[in-house]
Amino acid sequence: MFHSEFLEMTMPRAHKRFRWIGMTLWISILSCPVGFSENSTTAEREPFSIVLLPDTQYYSEKFPETYKIQTKWIRANAITKNIKFVIHLGDIVQNRHERETEWYIARYAHKLLDGVVPYSVAPGNHDMVVEPRDTSLFNKYFPSSDYDFWDWYGGNFGDKNDSNYCFFNAAGMSFLILNLEYAPGDDVLAWANTIVEKYKHHRTIVATHHYLRPGGRGEVGERMWNTFVKNHKNIFLVVCGHVGALTLQNSINDAGNMVYEILTDYQGMENGGNGWLRILTFTPDKNVIEVQEYSPLLKQSRRAISHNYRLYYDMRNAN
Numbered sequence: 001m002f003h004s005e006f007l008e009m010t011m012p013r014a015h016k017r018f019r020w021i022g023m024t025l026w027i028s029i030l031s032c033p034v035g036f037s038e039n040s041t042t043a044e045r046e047p048f049s050i051v052l053l054p055d056t057q058y059y060s061e062k063f064p065e066t067y068k069i070q071t072k073w074i075r076a077n078a079i080t081k082n083i084k085f086v087i088h089l090g091d092i093v094q095n096r097h098e099r100e101t102e103w104y105i106a107r108y109a110h111k112l113l114d115g116v117v118p119y120s121v122a123p124g125n126h127d128m129v130v131e132p133r134d135t136s137l138f139n140k141y142f143p144s145s146d147y148d149f150w151d152w153y154g155g156n157f158g159d160k161n162d163s164n165y166c167f168f169n170a171a172g173m174s175f176l177i178l179n180l181e182y183a184p185g186d187d188v189l190a191w192a193n194t195i196v197e198k199y200k201h202h203r204t205i206v207a208t209h210h211y212l213r214p215g216g217r218g219e220v221g222e223r224m225w226n227t228f229v230k231n232h233k234n235i236f237l238v239v240c241g242h243v244g245a246l247t248l249q250n251s252i253n254d255a256g257n258m259v260y261e262i263l264t265d266y267q268g269m270e271n272g273g274n275g276w277l278r279i280l281t282f283t284p285d286k287n288v289i290e291v292q293e294y295s296p297l298l299k300q301s302r303r304a305i306s307h308n309y310r311l312y313y314d315m316r317n318a319n
Contacts, residue, residue: 086120089124122208213263230253240263
């Protein structure tokens with residue numbers, strides 16, 4: 001279900017929750033990230049975007065044209081909107097292994113981006129048999145071998161593509177995107193720790209299917225936060241889906257830096273989500289990330305404060 005008609009924000013130290021309605025929202029970072037050493041020219045500091053593609057399960061099952069409309073729009077706007085990366089948030093399909101045609105539909109939609117915009121995927125609970133874990137169809141249609149060709153693909157955990165990492169560069173900054181499977185085990189989180197530490201000078205985004213709920217992190221999210229996310233000063237953003245809601249939470253990691261945690265899931269809306277995309281536009285010269293929504297199916301944006309806000313994020317060169 002689509003639960004949130006407002007933006008929920010948890011302030012990490014005061015432990016207060018606020019509802020923001022009818023105003024532009026600005027959130028200040030309490031402390032700036034350290035340890036980055038990018039160099040860039042003014043020309044390289046142009047705004048750029050990443051696109052979140054959440055819970056497409058009903059598009060694969062019932063509305064395949066919507067899936068294609070989404071990726072066709074991304075492809076068509078890759079240059080004008082300077083889209084650097086597309087992150088799928090899991091639940092690519094609805095029926096796991098029961099209807100393989102859903103996987104074909106999803107793979108076709110993503111192939112429209114090949115060679116145009118880099119994109120990542122990681123399985124949600126609807127993309128696997130959870131117990132015992134079986135991701136065979138996910139790995140049939142999104143195998144690591146399909147990505148090894150691209151220089152932006154870093155690698156994967158074990159012999160499957162369930163958890164993987166990717167890179168992109170923008171505005172003189174280096175970014176790491178770490179994609180973690182649904183409810184990652186201790187072995188996956190140990191691997192994730194080594195990857196983020198290895199690329200500790202990359203600004204890091206963690207993407208996983210299940211992490212945040214409207215009321216805060218659940219058991220899975222808390223375990224990920226405590227054993228992985230909070231340990232790394234370069235992780236500044238966690239994005240997830242799974243729960244039909246829009247939620248923003250702020251947390252402070254062990255280095256004293258802000259971590260934004262964003263939940264996005266439209267599956268409970270009409271037509272399986274009406275094709276809504278979450279677009280994060282980074283403006284380096286203003287140290288701002290603008291979070292917006294657009295539906296290429298409806299050809300419209302959403303204007304409410306619960307759907308559009310700005311986050312402060314320090315993108316200045318380190319001294």
